[in-house]
Amino acid sequence: MTSSPISVVGSGVGVAGPVPPGQVVEIRVVRADGRTRVGSGLLITGRLVLTAAHVVFPEGPVASSRVGLTVGVGETGRAGTSGRVVWPERWDGPGGTAPDAALIRIDDPGWISPQVDRLRWGALTGRAGGIAGEAAGFPPGAA
Structure with missing residues (x-):
């Protein structure tokens, strides 16, 4: 069963505007010991998924050879x-x-x-004020 994406308030580099639910990707990487690491990503073109390196490099400097993906986690399709x-x-x-x-x-x-919706990217600079943001992910215990 796939976890549900969650929204959090955050800052940093990201997409300006809401996260398109059809582009949210659940990423599954099987480690050498057989355990699965789960992470999230965003479909940014028809065939490219942006994610965090720590998701797909679970055991050192070399990436996992195969990555399982579930696209459209925020939707029923x-x-x-x-x-x-x-x-x-x-x-x-x-x-x-x-x-x-x-x-x-x-x-x-x-x-x-x-x-794939056209995405607007931005980066926050400085620390003055607060800007609400939306992020999709699968934190431990959220399943």
Whole structure:
């Protein structure tokens, strides 16, 4: 069973406006010990998913070879597929200099993408004031 996305108030780099529910992606990575790591991402083009690097690099600098995806988690018409990490090639972990970001390419030849809304991106600078934001994810215990 798939977890439900949640909304939180946050700041940082993100999408300006509401998170399109049809583009919310649940990401499942199987680790070497057989345990599954679950994370979230956003379908940003018909075949590219933006996620955090720590989701797809669960055990070091090399990404998982196959990534399971459920697209459209915020809607009833969900679609399962798979992909592979195409960027970055290596990640030096949370203490490193590389950003905690990764791109997954959906490589299923039968994949039919849902409509992908045009996204507006922004970055918050400084600490004055507060800006409400929306984020979708699957925090531990939310299932």
